[in-house]
Amino acid sequence: MRYSGFRVIKEALTGHKGWKPVWREPEPKAHYDIVVIGGGGHGLATAHYLSKVYGQRNVAVVEKGWIGGGNVGRNTTIVRSNYMLDGNEPFYEFSMKLWEGLEQDLNYNAMMSQRGIINLFHTDGQRDAYTRRGNAMILNGADAELLDADQVRKEHPYLNFDDARFPIKGGLVQRRAGTARHDAVAWGFARSADMHGVDIIQNCEVTGLRIENGKCLGVETTKGFIGANKVGCAVAGSSSRVMGMAGMRLPIESHVLQAFVSEGLKPVLPSVITFGAGHFYVSQSDKGGLVFGGDIDGYNTYAQRGNLPVVEDVCEGGMALMPMIGRARLLRMWGGVMDMSMDGSPIIDRTPVEGLYFNGGWCYGGFKATPASGHCFAHLLAKDEPHPVVTAYRLDRFKTGRMIDEKGVGNQPNLH
Amino acid sequence: MTQTNRLDGGQIDRNTSLSFRFDGRSYTAHPGDTLASALLANDVRLIGRSFKYHRPRGLLTAGSEEPNGMVELRTGARKEPNTRATTTEMFDGLEAYSQNRWPSLKFDALAVNDMFSNFLSAGFYYKTFMWPAAFWEKIYEPIIRRAAGLGSLSMEADPDEYDKGFRHCDLLIIGAGPSGLMAALTAGRAGADVILADEDFTLGGRLNSETIAVGDRSASDWAAQVVAELSSMPNVRLMPRTTVIGAFDHGIYGAVERTGDHLATLPAGKPRQILWRIYTQKTLLCAGATERPIAFENNDRPGVMMASALRTYANRYAVTASQRVAIFTNNDDGHRTATDLHAKGVKIAAVVDVREDAPSSYDYEVLKGAQVINTKGRHGLSFAEISLPDGSTRTLDCGALGVSGGWNPNVHLTCHQRGRPVWNEALAAFVPGGELPVGMSVAGAATGIMSTCGALQSGAEGAAKALNLTGALPDLPEAEDAPVIQTPFWYVQGCKRAWVDQQNDVTVKDVKLSYQEGFRSVEHLKRYTTLGMATDQGKTSNITGLAIMAEVAGKSIPEVGTTIFRPPYTPVPIATFAGRMKGQEFHPTRLTPSHYWAKDRGAVFVEVGNWLRAQWFPLPGETHWRQSVDREVRQTRASVGVCDCTTLGKIDVQGTDAAEFLNRIYANGFAKLAVGKTRYGLMLREDGMVMDDGTAARLAEDHFVVTTTTANAVSVYRHMEFVRQCLCPDMDVQLISTTEGWAQYAVAGPNARKLLQKIVDPEFDISNEAFPFMACGNVTVCGGLRARLFRISFSGELAYEIAVPSRYGDALMRRLMAEGEEFDVVPYGTEALGVMRVEKGHAAGNELNGTTTALNLGLGKMVSKKKDSIGSVLSEREALVEPDGLRLVGIKPLLAEDKITAGGHLMKADGPVDAAHDQGYVTSAVYSPILNSNIGLGLVKNGSERLGEKMRLVSPLTSLTVEVELVSAHFVDPEGERLRA
């Protein structure tokens, strides 16, 4: 069923009787060409591109719970391609371009809103690093602007310019960045994949990987064995557990990132803003809530909840940066489990097991990557060779010393 | 005409009158009122507009679960959007405004949304607004954003103060209703440390809302008496106006105490609110229950309220929502409201009870087996349409309709960790499940025990059990023990639009549509329809929505799923979580020993981490910072300059294995360093990247003083402790930071020795022979003050660092300036320091960026392969030793005046300019007054082999392209003769 304004009117006039389920609820077949583990943003996007771009129709997505129930529905919805390193920027810019055409591609309004993002800096050292980054962005075909303090003040007069412990010296802006309605992204990819024949199988937990003579033959699930020529794993937050079924240890730790939303407010924030002297980033949703977050709690965990010290740390940053939000009330806090990798960058690669492919280690940058991650993972699964923009996302890069470390904090996941 | 709806009795102080304003109009109230009760007393029913359809909204409840009665409270910078009138304690001069309406509350232009509501069904926006793509940001979204949102912020900084604190107890009791009070009494009398917290300003919970008796007195009197006894106990801390917002790991609870919200103005220095972190062994949740509504046609009309709320307003606040009230109920509780209101002289239009066998009354009509099928009235209720069992309908004339669908236990805090509530068939409600937060138990209505008697008993037993109390419990007073039967009745069939979530405008239909479109799990339902996502977090709507989903899915409610709740229990101002950490107090400020002197001197300061350091010292007539910095550099290199370098980390390393320890943490060797000598040390992370650099001075065989960069002082110390305790547990080495203890100044320049000879006491020979480059030792200065002298140089000049106890740092700096006059001594700041280190080619923060190896920085030879040191193995990985890897070089523009930009990228002299052809980047850039040229340091592929090559420095970000040449990073004195002079 095609969505459009006319359709909405027609259904309204006929009592909304015509709306069909957005996706089927099929039973798993005995065998698929490709089985994608994980019905989150990346898994569903992979299915969409596999079926729509790479012509793979005999595909299943298996999800242990409800689709979109993981990090794609728990993030702060920010979309940007403001990376510094050659290994990253081409990929994220590719993702940005996919975002820009996503709604038409999916025929689903994911409310991609290019409101822009500004990364504020407060020291000369930060300015130099952002200059290097902004230049890298432009040299990679992305957009970037460097604002000085006065220009920042013109665009964001409500920031703390008078009483700041760490005065704002300027900001790196990407105008094409913004936010998207996170749930809609998952639903849109699911709907499209389903329409292209992909079986989305919910409440179907993978309990094992059937591997014989070094080859992966399929997945054992709570709905029985599902055979597959190729199995792709896209289970952020559970990567170590699932790949552990193949006897692999990953360069990944699981950490919780908390996110927060305020009560609904009339428009106050024109763009996404990140604080350079504390752990705080924020945007305002279409519903009016301030959606904000900060640093991960910092300890290994699989629990989707955090603790008070980080809540306080984030709000301290918020008050330091924009004291006008003081009387806005924090409405809800929640946590998502992140695959924190050893260099802060993701992995999209084959594994030592034939027919088993891995997509993970997104740290807390997975949402913005969703379309490109799906596209590139689909490419890898369909063609057995990496898409040109993800050649650096190799599993063995830590052994060879080819880390992609934007922050420069090394092999300590909770610092990335 | 004021307070036309005021009744007799109640817990308000009628002797005092308070005046307040709503939407600019003045009204009167009494102490003990909430804004909600005062508005009702003054017959104000229309209070706000709903989120989506901008439908008229009035009060639904009398508590913190209120979805509708929200206002903008106070004015100016203190404006608080979305403030619940039901929990706003009245004070004289209170000002409130309705919100989410334009131009006025009565005539809201966006109310047209309501006429088009049929087109704005759940999730409609996902299906349209897609063409043309560009229109989303430009047209659709701005419209949606303006319509959405509720209240508005002032856009001014919050002027109030907030505190954060810590409290500890044996038993935290959450909620001071019958069970909470009885629990506190039990625990308090047993001598336990108790905290009793309640969100209300009067303790007692429902006891203040009911006309029942407890023991030999009224419920509210009993509560007051217990509160009096508790407040006399030193081991019991009563915390009214305190909401426990969250249960966190290991018995830590967040609680927000509203210390100032009930005051017109805060006393100076006093906080508006306090965030308490309560550490407790045991917790007893006595949070009570929330009455649930029944959905029916136009059930969102102002005047339609919860029956229990009508009772609260009448009994506690002596207010009725109308002189003519009807009740719609599926249980006996609705009748209780009718009885109480009738007793207070309010006309009961009728009690509409869905039950055929509902109890009768002599005082008012009971319509059994009847249902409310619609309501009428503009901006407020005037009539209710009733369908009777025989199929006929009837119209009731009423200004208020009390709805009672039964009660839901307040299980919220039991869910804040892993807990999932479980369905209780008898109660037709969710009750606390198995996995409660550690140390938590639940009592009273919160666990499904709905009678007062049962609540009192479970409170006492709960406290006793939590604290393992033996011996007799306090005597339980007599109280009503009516059995509670709740036969679910969720919504009236066949209605067109019946509201489930009133704030977010989610109707029964929306829930059904959600199912129809495949959004069938609770999570999908919530996300697709926004059910329960409003500021009330669905306290009055979640369960109903779940029930409807269960019905259409033909499943039981628990099969469909449980709704779990997240912190905070009620919304909390962001400022409360920040406390005092804002503005200048966001982070502590660290001052150097020469700070006050530098301030006198007019220095410009810069934040370096938490430190404030002098950036440069402008002289009269200098209008641009470059003038000051250039002068400081020239004068230092020409004669002598002084710089406060106290901020460098200093770590005292002692013990018989101290040298071996340094051998382990530094890439280069230290075992053979002679006493009285200093050595530059390069520290790697285990992954082979450079972590930090500094010096280690050997004061004795078993005593070193290690310096770190300012930025890494803390992390290096932590790393050294890790190596000491976790990797080399048997090494005899002791560490302690002395960073703050010593005021340390760099004295640099050709005349540095001459100046120091006037400071260091004569018995210490600091001539070049006696105290050569890299020498160190203890000396005394200015006639006997203990001091440390190091002959090390960051500037590349003949230089020393002199250290004295911090309290004398100010005096020593003033003395150096005085004694240095004859040499035209100059104080220099961090800018000049930076210029000189770039001139000298020393790597610093911009080069030590965590991704550079010793090899990258041209220090590869320093990594000894003859010993075990942190990082040496992984620094040899193939990609890290590639010949065309990045190398540190100097960068010079072909035209001296051309600007070098740190962060600029380097491209070959000709060929494409893009990422694929990137040769490296500029890490640091300064103007060198010595070379009269801009210069920089950079990391360039195979740079060390490409000295002399011409390149293009490009910075499209700052629209700059400059022709540069790669040169040695050592611009000044490459042979190092000066520093040995």
Place this chain on the structure above:
Amino acid sequence: MIINHPLLGPRDASEFTYLGDASLINRPDWQADNAAEAFYEYGYLRDNPAGEHQELWYHEAGDRSWLVVTRNTLTHEISKVELARDVARARGRSK
């Protein structure tokens, strides 16, 4: 969270700095033939269990002890806290 410090008793986790898997105590022998491989695995590969996890916490705002905390990553329940120095010795580390 609250960490029951073996010397100081219960202390709030916010006083501590977290490092990670306690396997970081097992630093390989730099002279072993497989040193490169061993250091790679030591530095980069983690079990990352969903359940009981032995991990290193540093009492930064306290007594500067490194602790090995045994904590369940699903429930956050802490079942054991030891001084890292004792654990290191027990695992055969010395100088």
Place this chain on the structure above:
Amino acid sequence: MHDLVAITALGGAEPRVDTVGGVTCTEVPEVALASVAARMGQETSAAKALATLIDAPTPDVGRWAGTMITAFWVGPDQWMVEAPYDSHEGLADQVKATVGDTASVTEQTDAWTRFDLSGDSIPAVLELLCQLDLRRFDKGSAARCSIHHVGCFVICRTPEKVSLYGPRSSAGSLHHAIVTAMRSVQ
């Protein structure tokens, strides 16, 4: 004798004193400090030597003890020794002379700034500053904790007198935090 004039951590010539309500906060510069850390294998003898120095049993974990010279526990086999400044400016050397090779000694005098709180509502002030369980923080207790992000030592001399040690460079921020809390609870 040298002729340099010292200033206090707050930058004054004289110690700062603030009284709000029932609590007085006094800056205390006249104290000499030295850290003592036992050498490997010398823990017992170091503790014994320290005991003679302070003329009292060596303070156990989390405790403070002594007579004219006092000491408090700061870490495993580590203590901080306190003495009057004018009589013990060279405290580190004096301590070293006593403990000899059994321990490493480091001068800490000017690494710290000290504020003494006196008065009746000290607990009300402290509960806004640090997370110590004040119910168990009796006379002779010593603990390290974080006050508004500043790492401090808190020592209970008597229920009416508590000392706070903070890093000297952060004296201003620490003082501000203390006085603000005093105003909050007055």
